[in-house]
Amino acid sequence: xxxxxxxxxxxxxxxxxxxxxxxxxxxxxxxxxxxxxxxxxxxxxxxxxxxxxxxxxxxxxxxxxxxxxxxxxxxxxxxxxxxxxxxxxxxxxxxxxxxxxxxxxxxxxxxxxxxxxxxxxxxxxxxxxxxxxxxxxxxxxxxxxxxxxxxxxxxxxxxxxxxxxxxxxxxxxxxxxxxxxxxxxxxxxxxxxxxxxxxxxxxxxxxxxxxxxxxxxxxxxxxxxxxx
Amino acid sequence: xxxxxxxxxxxxxxxxxxxxxxxxxxxxxxxxxxxxxxxxxxxxxxxxxxxxxxxxxxxxxxxxxxxxxxxxxxxxxxxxxxxxxxxxxxxxxxxxxxxxxxxxxxxxxxxxxxxxxxxxxxxxxxxxxxxxxxxxxxxxxxxxxxxxxxxxxxxxxxxxxxxxxxxxxxxxxxxxxxxxxxxxxxxxxxxxxxxxxxxxxxxxxxxxxxxxxxxxxxxxxxxxxxxxxxxxxxxxxxxxxxxxxxxxxxxxxxxxxxxxxxxxxxxxxxxxxxxxxxxxxxxxxxxxxxxxxxxxxxxxxxxxxxxxxxxxxxxxxxxxxxxxxxxxxxxxxxxxxxxxxxxxxxxxxxxxxxxxxxxxxxxxxxxxxxxxxxxxxxxxxxxxxxxxxxxxxxxxxxxxxxxxxxxx
Numbered sequence: 001x002x003x004x005x006x007x008x009x010x011x012x013x014x015x016x017x018x019x020x021x022x023x024x025x026x027x028x029x030x031x032x033x034x035x036x037x038x039x040x041x042x043x044x045x046x047x048x049x050x051x052x053x054x055x056x057x058x059x060x061x062x063x064x065x066x067x068x069x070x071x072x073x074x075x076x077x078x079x080x081x082x083x084x085x086x087x088x089x090x091x092x093x094x095x096x097x098x099x100x101x102x103x104x105x106x107x108x109x110x111x112x113x114x115x116x117x118x119x120x121x122x123x124x125x126x127x128x129x130x131x132x133x134x135x136x137x138x139x140x141x142x143x144x145x146x147x148x149x150x151x152x153x154x155x156x157x158x159x160x161x162x163x164x165x166x167x168x169x170x171x172x173x174x175x176x177x178x179x180x181x182x183x184x185x186x187x188x189x190x191x192x193x194x195x196x197x198x199x200x201x202x203x204x205x206x207x208x209x210x211x212x213x214x215x216x217x218x219x220x221x222x223x224x225x226x227x228x
Numbered sequence: 229x230x231x232x233x234x235x236x237x238x239x240x241x242x243x244x245x246x247x248x249x250x251x252x253x254x255x256x257x258x259x260x261x262x263x264x265x266x267x268x269x270x271x272x273x274x275x276x277x278x279x280x281x282x283x284x285x286x287x288x289x290x291x292x293x294x295x296x297x298x299x300x301x302x303x304x305x306x307x308x309x310x311x312x313x314x315x316x317x318x319x320x321x322x323x324x325x326x327x328x329x330x331x332x333x334x335x336x337x338x339x340x341x342x343x344x345x346x347x348x349x350x351x352x353x354x355x356x357x358x359x360x361x362x363x364x365x366x367x368x369x370x371x372x373x374x375x376x377x378x379x380x381x382x383x384x385x386x387x388x389x390x391x392x393x394x395x396x397x398x399x400x401x402x403x404x405x406x407x408x409x410x411x412x413x414x415x416x417x418x419x420x421x422x423x424x425x426x427x428x429x430x431x432x433x434x435x436x437x438x439x440x441x442x443x444x445x446x447x448x449x450x451x452x453x454x455x456x457x458x459x460x461x462x463x464x465x466x467x468x469x470x471x472x473x474x475x476x477x478x479x480x481x482x483x484x485x486x487x488x489x490x491x492x493x494x495x496x497x498x499x500x501x502x503x504x505x506x507x508x509x510x511x512x513x514x515x516x517x518x519x520x521x522x523x524x525x526x527x528x529x530x531x532x533x534x535x536x537x538x539x540x541x542x543x544x545x546x547x548x549x550x551x552x553x554x555x556x557x558x559x560x561x562x563x564x565x566x567x568x569x570x571x572x573x574x575x576x577x578x579x580x581x582x583x584x585x586x587x588x589x590x591x592x593x594x595x596x597x598x599x600x601x602x603x604x605x606x607x608x609x610x611x612x613x614x615x616x617x618x619x620x621x622x623x624x625x626x627x628x629x630x631x632x633x634x635x636x
Contacts, residue, residue: 051629054530056529056530056627056628056629056632057627057629076534076535076627077534077535077536080529080532080533080534080535081532081534083530083531083532084531084532085532089527089530089531091527091530091632093523095523095527095530095632096527097235097524097527097528098242098524099235099238099239099241099242100235100238104234108231108531109531109532111231112531112532112533112537113532155531
């Protein structure tokens with residue numbers, strides 16, 4: 001089953017009179033259960049592509065389908081609705097809400113999709129999955145970077161999304177924490193079948209990927225399965 | 229607890245000092261407005277009470293062409309048989325007291341000094357004089373048949389160094405257009421805490437005042453006090469005084485009514501200014517918060533938080549600040565106003581003539597009302613919440629993708 005499909009996507013940023021072509025006609029299909037990484041040098045269009053798959057941004061031309069639903073013409077609120085429960089995000093920086101505890105951060109997506117009750121077990125299960133049950137009541141500033149990123153993984157999974165997008169998830173982690181986060185995500189991919197797409201140039205991430213898509217100058221120049 | 233409310237509370241706690249300063253700004257604004265509204269209301273109410281009690285009464289009967297400030301002693305400007313008329317009026321149940329008053333202009337001379345005064349002939353036992361009787365500070369009150377005694381105000385006594393028992397000379401205008409001079413004994417010294425009035429008003433029994441001014445069986449007016457001023461219209465309708473006119477306190481105090489309206493208008497603009505400054509502080513606080521939390525807004529947007537929820541988050545913060553600030557403002561303002569409502573502000577002599585349409589006491593007593601407290605609180609709440617609308621809209625406008633790339 002196809003989770004995300006992008007056809008002939010371009011994305012042009014205009015600053016003043018200068019146009020920057022971040023993507024120049026990309027076709028891409030992401031299937032259910034994939035563990036895919038987008039690689040390429042800085043400026044190749046990885047993050048832009050990830051933002052378009054995640055409906056955070058709109059393409060200059062081309063079409064984006066998420067779970068067979070076209071997102072291209074949607075307004076901000078419609079895209080927010082589409083993201084809720086369908087797409088989870090993990091960011092390079094430890095993007096937790098600083099005033100909320102680990103438990104509350106993981107709980108937040110559930111509240112946003114309208115699940116007001118009976119989600120304690122789900123949240124604790126996720127914190128257990130990332131090894132942070134004992135840190136449930138801690139706020140982000142009381143946790144290490146690795147712990148925060150693991151909370152972000154748990155939060156991304158909270159609403160049981162079909163697709164999780166991660167932008168440089170290990171960029172700010174040391175080797176041990178980076179490996180730990182990747183192991184957790186790999187395990188969750190295998191156990192839950194959740195689709196993961198990463199943008200990275202960290203070889204530690206690339207080695208976990210089942211599919212590696214290489215971008216350069218806004219175009220996909222290679223798309224190969226690693227055979228894992 | 230609703231997650232928007234929980235996040236708002238924690239966001240306010242994130243920068244405690246800034247939130248506290250913002251709440252204090254609202255609190256100071258609220259307390260100041262509460263105090264100002266009570267003070268202006270107290271001043272206007274005090275001026276009206278004094279003017280009614282000292283000069284106009286709730287109702288007044290006088291000849292058509294009589295003007296209080298002229299102190300005319302012409303027969304056509306006066307009321308004939310005033311004691312009979314006031315006696316009939318006192319039989320009306322809502323009337324507390326009614327009595328004739330005779331206004332005469334004159335000069336007091338003591339030792340080598342002379343001062344122009346207003347001599348008020350009053351019916352000594354009438355309850356209309358209770359303010360003077362209660363205000364006696366030295367000597368004693370006089371009786372109806374006292375033909376040689378007068379009462380003088382405390383400031384006049386102090387300026388001329390007069391004590392009870394001293395004799396003074398009064399030069400008095402008469403109805404025949406000439407003057408008469410007689411020596412009187414100061415029986416007592418009174419105060420109404422209205423310096424301008426007390427400095428220039430001398431009381432003597434009506435009968436003696438009529439004799440000396442040659443206005444026997446005539447008075448300038450019938451002065452009427454009611455138990456309840458809300459009965460004014462009903463009593464006015466009930467009074468039968470053919471050939472004379474009956475005026476109520478509203479007609480007799482047009483200037484005060486106009487000044488009160490002007491004060492209310494000024495208070496409205498003062499409220500706008502204070503709340504305008506307060507709302508600027510709140511707007512600045514929340515704009516800073518939007519700026520500092522731009523990337524956080526991007527994260528929340530990425531998680532699926534809609535624009536209206538982001539807006540609700542900031543509006544809730546503004547509302548919490550407003551509620552906190554207003555409650556602190558009430559906690560400061562109410563006891564302060566209640567305290568000064570008891571002790572008053574001493575202003576001293578404001579230099580207003582005793583014949584002025586406006587009587588000012590030497591103190592202002594703020595007059596707090598529940599209505600003022602509610603209107604000030606609601607205005608402060610609404611203005612603060614409105615001032616949060618612009619920052620909230622700015623936050624709601626942020627596109628998640630742009631917000632995520634912010635450095636804040």
